[in-house]
Amino acid sequence: MNPLFPALMASAFILSASGELMPTSAEVFGGKYASLDNRATSDWWTRQGPQRKNRKAMINLDVPRDKVIGFAIYTLEGSSLKMTAQLFPLKPDESQEIRLELKKGDTWKEIAKQKIIYPGWSAHFRINNWDGTKDHAYRLRHAEKATFEGKIRREPADKETIVVGNLSCNSSRTTGPRPLILKNLIAQDPDVLFFAGDQTYHHTQHTSGWLEFGMQFRDIMRDRPTITIPDDHDIGQANLWGESGIQATNAAGPSGGYFYAPEYVNMVQRQQTWHLPDPVDPKPIKRNIGVYFTDLTYAGISFAILEDRKFKTGPEGTIPKMGPRPDHINDPKYDRKSVDVKGLKLLGDRQLKFLNNWSQDWTGAEQKVVLSQTAFCGAVHIHGSPTNRLLADLDSNAWPQTGRNNALREIRRANATHLCGDQHLAVSVRHGIDAFDDGPYAFTSPALVNTIYGRWWHPADAKAGPNPVPNSPLPWTGNYLDGLGNKITMLAYANPINRSNEKQRSDGYGLARFNKRSGQVTFECYKRFTDITKDKDCQFAGWPLTFNFNDNDGRKATGHLEYNVDFQHPVVQIINERTDEILYTKRVKKSKGKLPVYSTDPHTIKIGKDKPVRVFKTGLTAKK
Template identity: 60%
Template structure:
């Protein structure tokens, strides 16, 4: 293979564009991409395995996969979603040699069985990806696709039709793919194939190769491509994906180090944008696409699959860093170990969690039910501190500010928006599988949340282990787990622990609590069932066991756990329709209590105060009728 230096490369300025395929159009045959020129001299170690003369890079014993693959295998994998008539597909390639063409082709199999060219796109050398967008997509049928490079390389899969007619939508829920256990994930892959999810959600830390994202992303894709290729996939990067131990993004400011507590992103915008382009370009267009500081892009958006509407958040991007903003009360700026600390001292009004833009997105998303029968929120990490022991069984930590438990006001604001849509929350990051029911003003008044187990739990173990080793009030009846019930986390947030999967022996891969989640959305029953499976469970056997305490089923209505004080009369408009969207507003404060799609028969409208209330309703949004000054019938009043 020739190694001459004819290679398409973009100008350094163009590399700061996070998603645009117009970047590829600017490429010129100049020279190989050089890290020092793209990222600056300070960061010239970035992407050393996939940039420059990558074929001459010496083997690294920690990285066992070769990027120099046979040339008929250079198309590594593909990711796609389709929604609202638009198909977006990312083709991920292994690095290309200087004399190889920089185009890939997307083809679909016709009804006659012939492959037909649909589009051609340029390869972006920084990250080795290509991106296809097709508008006017017909989501009612399965379509076979293949991505081709040159005359030999090809990757094939199926764009699935939207399963809108299914009563139950099945989601595979995964996170935290430890690089310390490289190589295939055969048992997990076979189990996922048996589950056959309609949608896959990877909540973050697909790669732990901090300075070598392209290598780590390719490793992840090769491990899971046989399940990725045939269904829509949501992948969102977390801190390790963009090269940091923790991330408090502070709207894109420059961080002082890779540990992150000062706030901001440590590595250059070009690197962050490359990561986000490879992992998120295939998602629907961002709700509010304006970039943040230093030209770093955003991707928060929503995706509808099978009548379930998923809000996709970036819970790290706008969050304040703790260092210098709150008192230090532990060995690190983000750890609190002082049991007598003043909780109000860390919950300051100027601190951000999701930020105004994402709160506005959630607020508007919750009121638009077009094409949706249920809603769900996805993000990187949990809105609570459902962990006591960190890293080792000897290391007890009162509060970890890396989670969305902090700042508390931001946490509660986010949960109120999630509750308004009666949506559950799915996330990863914590390396410990838990199901909690959040409390905002009282225990149990908020939504349910499921944190998935780590795919491979070798990086940083965690345990739920109350210091007094006692159940909380209102423990789960019949649970095999000893410590369920109502608790305050280390920041004073109310949580009701429903189930947890502690590792029993982290030296044994079958006892580390590795695994994955499955979430079943039953549109007909308006319920959600959460499953949690050990990595090595033999799901080919009918008696395969989930982690103790699972499965858990709850009604969508229970994502709002407030105790009703009364009920409003249901307008005739709603009773005459099978699934109207109804919104209830408390008039005194102008607060939306909830916006939900309801069934006309048996519909009821709970309220939580004296009123009066405004009722709005419509087919997909509450925009067709409005009734003001409605009084509730108190609970117990016949």
């Protein structure tokens, strides 16, 4: 195997069938963390036991030996296929190798084999020169009897509408299958799946939780590209402000940094993200914790995959405590500007640079989409219980406000749509940066299983904001300031009705449809306990929502600049010559037309087939 991410492989072992026990958790993660992932380390089979009917019940990892391959996940970009095979823990006398086969006619042919990595029991395949124009049946094999089959789909480059599943927050308190979600997704047949984080809540037993998640969703993941990114609960924390990898003081996280061993964090990231395209800037952060932020272009959609939390500053000791927790503010006298302290980080300089570069490269892309763990706003009023109203929650990307606005400006430069999870409350908003509605559209998925922490959108005055959504079935839409003063337009939300009733908790998932011909984007939000093949009213009230991807830049034009080139579908870029700011870079349909600008300053137009490599004209001023 080619270990692409050196940090993620730190303290990992390439297994060999020696008959000896693998190292204990204490030996792998350090004596302070002797119980980390210990249901899957060393003599793991002695720590399974019967299932317990409580919130910490976990799947039995001691499966029949012909079932040791749990699941596989993959991505495909151009001619590069990357796949992770996730196994159940192995015993000392078992083969430590896994094989990948493709079906040729009626015959299976081995094309690669890899050693299994410990801790975590994952194996990783990179296949170059992949033919993405055809479907390929694949089979993973371990020893003589264990197999797992799936399909690498042809890249649907010619498909007009690309469908992305938007999923997050898979509570481990509800064990077992997710039958209706799976049935509906198989019927809807999305082209790409995006799991935004909190795939498991078994904080310190990630291999158990990851296998549980994989068994729940493997029948939809086995035959389509799947993007998974870990969030706070996946790496064992209640919340995460990564602060470039410093040591957190506790697992609640507000001091900033990571609490558990870096080797554990890297194991989680390897299991969940190795199959993504290589990181664009792979330098590890402090304590040799790896990074994975990257981009993926597939079927005409370019995805930027972010790590919201990795560089973000923690609130404890950074701002005064103004509520029951360092990250919760409920003091009505607090000054919103006082918490936007100079120097605080959100995405961090490296990811902002990545977004800026990504926005200018449209190779193979018709539209752009940003994927991240959480939302760039605080679209929540009530947290945890129906009586717990907060003014602001610093766990979301609403804080720090300057970092939030800097991130949204980069997203807007690409005319990109934003998909995320984390909040346990489905919402669709349009962001405002300097003015309402001048920023991108965003869709926060509902929790797949919402037993952990309920949230509600419920303005204190119970009134709609200015410019409410016409004819909406929801009472509280329109323009609002969130608790940190950020401008948002609420378009739709799915409040829990009764959290003691699983069918009224607002569990569910989202779909986003990207029409490459028209530029139309549609958000759909589905209830968990409906059957789309039979039931009516399967979506939450307020959805579906439709807009054009060009509306992800909502600034009011003061005039337009004309362009005219000799090829179709050019990439165009506008630069303000006075400020040197790139206003936007996007692909347009026509070889000639008008481009909006937002001042009377002189501007430069650059053009190209995939990147804006050629200056078209300089010194242009807007025509009204």
